[in-house]
Amino acid sequence: MPETITKAAKQPAKAPKAKTQAQGSVTHKQTPQTPRKTGRPSKYDPEIARIICEQLSEGVPLRQICRENDGFPAWRTVYDWMGKDPALSASIARARDIGYDALAEECLLIADTPQFGQKQVMSDEGATTTIEDMLGHRKLQIETRLKLLAKFHPTKYGDLTTTRLFDIIRNLEMKTRAGTA
Numbered sequence: 001m002p003e004t005i006t007k008a009a010k011q012p013a014k015a016p017k018a019k020t021q022a023q024g025s026v027t028h029k030q031t032p033q034t035p036r037k038t039g040r041p042s043k044y045d046p047e048i049a050r051i052i053c054e055q056l057s058e059g060v061p062l063r064q065i066c067r068e069n070d071g072f073p074a075w076r077t078v079y080d081w082m083g084k085d086p087a088l089s090a091s092i093a094r095a096r097d098i099g100y101d102a103l104a105e106e107c108l109l110i111a112d113t114p115q116f117g118q119k120q121v122m123s124d125e126g127a128t129t130t131i132e133d134m135l136g137h138r139k140l141q142i143e144t145r146l147k148l149l150a151k152f153h154p155t156k157y158g159d160l161t162t163t164r165l166f167d168i169i170r171n172l173e174m175k176t177r178a179g180t181a
Helices: 047-057 062-068 075-084 086-112 135-152 164-178
Strands: 116-123 126-133
Touching: 047 075, 047 086, 062 075, 075 086, 086 126, 086 135, 135 164
Parallel strands: none
Antiparallel strands: 116 126
């Protein structure tokens, strides 16, 4: 008698699928796994840390330092380094404090140094271009720095935003309008 092989006999039997939690009980054991660390391992470099501290003490923000220097880590990596190394954290805190003073000195420099630019005035006769001191721009530069300083170090710079430097700017504006500056 000829043998006939059915389709079902050719295929191996399949194992039943495991039920998910939504379907009912789970047939396979679930073992908790430790999360794998992804990315490159961070390598602390004392020379990079020294350069970061130098630039912070000149008033340059950390994000700008990390963004503009080739081979430097991301700013988050620097914070990771600080979390692992209290000495580095203290060095960066000292450098930032010195950098705040550099920003305050920069405010005085901006206030004392005129910045000339072109101003175009439209009238019925046409456009007239004049060259004059950009007081509004200088005032904005100083205000921005002072507000940042007040946020960064309120006990040391909090009252500067409302006192001396604004008086200097106001006096400069009045002198320029009067033509005596």
